[in-house]
Amino acid sequence: MLDETDRKIIQATQAGLPLTPQPYQAIAEQLGLTSDDVMLRLAAMKNSGSIRRIGAVPNHYKLGYRFNGMTVWNVPDEVIDELGQQVGRLDFVSHCYHRPRHLPEWPYNLFAMVHGKTQQAVDKQIQQIADLLGDSNLGCDVLYSTKILKKTGFRTSNRPVTD
Amino acid sequence: MLTTLHKQLLNDYQQNFPLSPRPYQDIAEALGVTEADVLSALTELNDNNFISRIGPVIPPNHIGVSALIAMAVPEQHLQTVADKISAHPEVNHNYEREHRFNLWFVVIAADAEHLDALIDAIEQETSYPAMLLPMLDDFFIDLGFKLDLNND
Known part of the structure; x- marks a missing residue:
């Protein structure tokens, strides 16, 4: 479980590590800790899974991945764990979640975000997911974003964003 | 480049x-x-915004309670409704998507009570029902995303 100091470290690093030679030292000074504290706590949070990874967070859109589709699938509940894990492992899928259905207007329970540089590339990815799901694909849709109305890297309230 | x-x-x-x-x-x-x-x-x-940052990435629901929410809003009211929603600091993504459910946003609240209160407030302010889609399971092992950076 994360304690208050862990949370402060997470919060202090969500806008990014400082691009100065000793970034952990800079964070430590800000929080009244030592740089060893900061590094050890980050390592522990990474080991426990509270931090998923530490590294560069690329902006897909800016790097040419202009076609970003939210693919949604209706998959039988008995097989969603197994199939969801397989879909999540595809290298072009950036997020893959099980979410509840809202019948009758929303029958989809598996969400996978795909990213491509062209519409054809994304179409191919969607087909790959459909092939993987096979007979367990009871219906699907793809929702493309037409407008980003808000995207904040760092929240203005005092809790950090997830990715 | x-x-x-x-x-x-x-x-x-x-x-x-x-x-x-x-x-x-x-x-x-x-x-x-x-x-x-x-x-x-x-x-x-x-x-140049090619990266949004370098730092730790936190899995959903490890800190706070998050949910994806969808709304079906008539096109002519979309911007007004979206602005009201985006004004909440707990909202960190808000997208228009091509679908009957055309407004999709992510909220992160401190806890379940805070989330409920926030959704009530958003429904009242906008007078549209919110379809709540919390994450039940996360199937993604985030090892980064292999970028094809050739021909750029």
Whole structure:
């Protein structure tokens, strides 16, 4: 479980590590800790899974991945764990979640975000997911974003964003 | 526009960024450049928005309670409704998507009660029902995303 100091470290690093030679030292000074504290706590949070990874967070859109589709699938509940894990492992899928259905207007329970540089590339990815799901694909849709109305890297309230 | 160093930093350092006193120096040694080269390349990537940051990525629901929410809003009211929703600091993504459910946003609340109160407030302010889609399971092992940076 994360304690208050862990949370402060997470919060202090969500806008990014400082691009100065000793970034952990800079964070430590800000929080009244030592740089060893900061590094050890980050390592522990990474080991426990509270931090998923530490590294560069690329902006897909800016790097040419202009076609970003939210693919949604209706998959039988008995097989969603197994199939969801397989879909999540595809290298072009950036997020893959099980979410509840809202019948009758929303029958989809598996969400996978795909990213491509062209519409054809994304179409191919969607087909790959459909092939993987096979007979367990009871219906699907793809929702493309037409407008980003808000995207904040760092929240203005005092809790950090997830990715 | 992207140099070899930019591409290496983008693809090879989405995970396992060094937890050492001089991480940029360690990266520089691994890539055969100087610490100053690494820092200036990362600053360029950051300033040009090719990366949103370098740092820890937190899985959903490890801190706070998050949910995806969808709304079906008539096109002529979409911007007004979206602005009301985006005004809440707990909302960190808000997208228009091509679908009957055309407004999709993510909220992160401190706890379940805070989330409920926030959704009630949003429904009242906008007078549209919110379809709540919390994450039940996360199937994604985030090891970074393999970027094809050729021909750029």
